[in-house]
Amino acid sequence: METLTQLRDRIAALFPAANVVLVTNPSPSAQHALRLDATHARAIATFLRDDPALQLDQCTNVTGIDWPEKEVVDVARTTVADPAGGAPRVVEEKTRRIEPGRLEVVYHLYSIALGHGPVVLRLVTGNRTDAVTLPSLTPVWRSAEFQEREVYDLFGIVFEGHPDLRRILMWDGFKDHPMRRDYREPDDYEWEPTPHGDVLAKAKLHYPAPAPTPAAPSAP
């Protein structure tokens, strides 16, 4: 199979309007991915499935990622020559920026016919609150149906064009999305003899309020 860079270039040639980004994965697994834009995702997915050289006919895995809003510090290092003729100094300039929160869907594709894979696709939503609609790839790979329902249930990503988008694990009247980072489960506290970690943090909310410290006796 061609490399992911070649694949990206081929997609870019076929879909000039599409914004396809190669997302590298620095971890040892090195599973780099292609980030597609929502508008062209389904057309590109159909191409990946039908192209004779790729024939990515199986979607084994669909999952979601929640990226909450976070502050990122960029460090820019510049070398400044010392005017007195000494060794040049390295000046660090730190800039803070807010990385906006977003939700992401990941698809893992394999080819049964040609025996290669995985090709990892990523789709990103606009934000975490109202722009959470993404195109469904169930019309391309039928196996994505239940997993997209699960992503909808647990992350709250709405898949446009999904044939039957309902919650799959939680009940229909449930309002939350439990796999989001900011989800707080209901506080059904239960006494535990040796709480620790998260359980201790929850138990502390139920500790009796500390007795008010007696006021210092005023001088007579």
Place this chain on the structure above:
Amino acid sequence: MSDPTPTNPGITDAERDELRRHGILLTGLEELYNWGRSHSVWPLNFGLACCAIEMIAASMAKFDIARFGSEVFRPSPRQADLLIVSGTVTKKMAPQVVRLWNQMPEPKYCIAMGACAISGGPFKQGYNVLKGIDRFIPVDIYIPGCPPRPEALLHGLVQLQEKIRNQAIAGPDAPRHLQAEGNCDCPIPECGAHDIEPAQNDALWPKPPELVRPTKT
């Protein structure tokens, strides 16, 4: 304090066993009634998770729950005496479990089989698992294990039989179905927007004790 009516006006157990060896069987209504009940406990044909596999194994030839008179797994709660909560009770499933319990006629018993049915087990801190079925229905026997082996289920059943045999058929200690106002319809919780509502049956599941270590904050 001498009671005018001695509690055991007849013979001692040793004397009765001696008579039994000679072919004379002496018994009372209470003993006979409970003996019959304890050896025909029909479980509900109902499994929830991996513990159900062990329950099925217990009903098969190798472990053979039929030795204890409980081989008749009834497919309808109307004909069952025993609810074996065998596995994880998710919050989505909890209303159905309580509904099944309400549909069973008295006398009825409940075995919480495995860590999940007792307390939520490994999923206790999760968002979708009930932290023990005893929050909603009265449990007679708890069988720890993950999952318990079929022998453990059989032991639990024997313990339940022991409990049934020791029940009085009259007086304040009588089981629910012999009490005049005996009623064990448990309110069925509803799946709400964030959790099941109510989160527990307050009549059965008392509030957890306040922590007794106010100094540790």
